Amino acid sequence: MSKPPTEIRSDSPSRDFLWGAATSAYQIEGSPLADGAGPSIWHRFANTPGRVLNGDTGDIACDHYRRWHEDVALMAALGVNAYRFSVAWARILPEGTGRVNQAGLDFYRCLVDALLEQGIEPMLTLYHWDLPEALDTRGGWASDASPGWFADYAQVLYRALGDRVRLWITLNEPWVITAGGYLYGDLAPGHRSLHETPIVAHNLLRAHAAALASGRAEGIERIGLAVNLEPQYPASPSAEDIGATAHRDAFINRWFLDPVFLGRYPAEMETIFGSAWPRHSPSELDALRAPPDFIGVNYYSRSVVRADPTEQPVGARRVRQDARPHTAMDWEVYPQGLTDILLWIQGRYGNPPVYITENGAAFDDPPPVAGRLHDRQRVAYLRTHLRAASRALRRGVDLRGYFAWSLLDNFEWSYGYAKRFGLVHVDPVDRQRLIKDSGRFYRDAIRRYGRGP
Numbered sequence: 001m002s003k004p005p006t007e008i009r010s011d012s013p014s015r016d017f018l019w020g021a022a023t024s025a026y027q028i029e030g031s032p033l034a035d036g037a038g039p040s041i042w043h044r045f046a047n048t049p050g051r052v053l054n055g056d057t058g059d060i061a062c063d064h065y066r067r068w069h070e071d072v073a074l075m076a077a078l079g080v081n082a083y084r085f086s087v088a089w090a091r092i093l094p095e096g097t098g099r100v101n102q103a104g105l106d107f108y109r110c111l112v113d114a115l116l117e118q119g120i121e122p123m124l125t126l127y128h129w130d131l132p133e134a135l136d137t138r139g140g141w142a143s144d145a146s147p148g149w150f151a152d153y154a155q156v157l158y159r160a161l162g163d164r165v166r167l168w169i170t171l172n173e174p175w176v177i178t179a180g181g182y183l184y185g186d187l188a189p190g191h192r193s194l195h196e197t198p199i200v201a202h203n204l205l206r207a208h209a210a211a212l213a214s215g216r217a218e219g220i221e222r223i224g225l226a227v228n229l230e231p232q233y234p235a236s237p238s239a240e241d242i243g244a245t246a247h248r249d250a251f252i253n254r255w256f257l258d259p260v261f262l263g264r265y266p267a268e269m270e271t272i273f274g275s276a277w278p279r280h281s282p283s284e285l286d287a288l289r290a291p292p293d294f295i296g297v298n299y300y301s302r303s304v305v306r307a308d309p310t311e312q313p314v315g316a317r318r319v320r321q322d323a324r325p326h327t328a329m330d331w332e333v334y335p336q337g338l339t340d341i342l343l344w345i346q347g348r349y350g351n352p353p354v355y356i357t358e359n360g361a362a363f364d365d366p367p368p369v370a371g372r373l374h375d376r377q378r379v380a381y382l383r384t385h386l387r388a389a390s391r392a393l394r395r396g397v398d399l400r401g402y403f404a405w406s407l408l409d410n411f412e413w414s415y416g417y418a419k420r421f422g423l424v425h426v427d428p429v430d431r432q433r434l435i436k437d438s439g440r441f442y443r444d445a446i447r448r449y450g451r452g453p
């Protein structure tokens with residue numbers, strides 16, 4: 001057991017702006033089947049040879065399921081006033097529906113109570129990609145029944161934690177759930193089906209709407225939707241590149257936000273999916289209109305887009321900006337894209353409340369030396385992106401908070417542990433935690449800019 005950090009937070013920044021860190025259940029918890037939990041699709045996917053780099057799995061991950069108290073102390077030492085985490089559905093409902101596993105609820109209740117004792121606001125994500133295996137067996141998100149499964153699961157959590165959790169998120173990144181899990185197949189459940197993809201997307205939107213309605217019935221007031229947004233810029237002023245950019249913008253940025261805010265899909269979707277795009281009646285589309293109380297923006301990078309008919313189904317591809325810095329994920333470092341996408345939301349959806357629910361970068365960090373880890377590139381990434389957020393704030397964006405991705409080096413999906421995003425280093429052998437220079441930078445930024453970047 002590592003020595004907990006000595007300094008526990010004394011000063012607390014303004015409550016107006018949330019300065020947080022974010023994680024997700026499968027990426028940090030480990031112990032996926034402990035205390036009555038059922039398997040998830042990621043437990044199966046990661047334990048399927050060839051699916052994850054180096055054969056890595058979330059069987060231990062950061063061992064947060066057993067070290068959560070130490071991690072709450074770390075958050076206090078960092079001075080965050082908020083923490084975004086997700087609940088593993090299969091810990092609560094091992095079969096996905098029906099029987100509730102009290103030990104699962106108890107774990108999250110203890111975590112939430114410990115956060116509140118430290119003055120840290122919990123932000124709970126109901127779904128961050130780890131569908132119970134039992135539901136995938138019944139069709140998963142392609143099943144017409146999936147929105148009902150999700151609303152029932154949400155209700156169990158609203159009733160168990162609604163008296164102490166004030167910020168809720170229904171889905172984390174429905175685009176990645178859909179594209180990664182059902183179109184490209186690099187994420188669980190690993191399907192590659194053009195026809196299944198829009199059906200899954202539609203069911204996720206129905207599920208969001210059902211969970212929002214379920215929350216309203218339970219008196220939950222602040223329910224958001226977290227989306228990965230990636231501003232798209234044409235590689236040239238040619239009509240082809242501008243058209244391709246609009247298609248990729250619809251595909252990544254508007255596919256889910258337009259239905260929930262405007263009650264319609266982007267017109268480009270039918271062109272992108274062709275005959276695979278289902279017919280939706282006006283009432284079906286109107287049922288998707290479920291504006292969240294806030295948008296969670298997960299921002300990492302932008303894309304510069306060129307038309308490319310060989311890149312299906314969108315007919316567009318990202319053009320690597322070789323002259324600019326890139327992260328270990330080969331994502332361009334482009335802080336202005338964060339300002340641009342926040343202003344885009346402001347203009348398109350009527351300036352809704354926004355939290356930056358994920359922003360951060362993987363770099364090939366140097367090894368720790370004498371108890372310090374000098375992750376200079378991540379410090380620079382955070383500094384420039386906090387400035388970008390500040391530019392949006394000054395232009396009237398209703399930005400309520402910023403959550404760094406991620407609190408800990410953790411399981412980076414199909415990359416396993418090869419990609420590290422943490423403010424805190426996790427030793428690959430004994431999982432000892434060590435706050436990196438970026439964690440110290442973030443702590444100092446919180447103290448200095450408490451009311452907002």
Ligand SMILES: N=[N+]=NCCCCNC(=O)[C@@H]1[C@H]2[C@H](O)[C@@H](O)[C@H](O)[C@@H](CO)[C@@H]12
Pocket residue numbers: 024027172173176228230298300301302331358405412413421
């Ligand atoms: N080009 N390019 N572009 C950016 C594409 C971003 C799509 N991936 C994400 O947003 C995932 C999100 C996820 O919530 C988290 O669980 C992941 O650990 C982080 C880091 O990967 C991010």
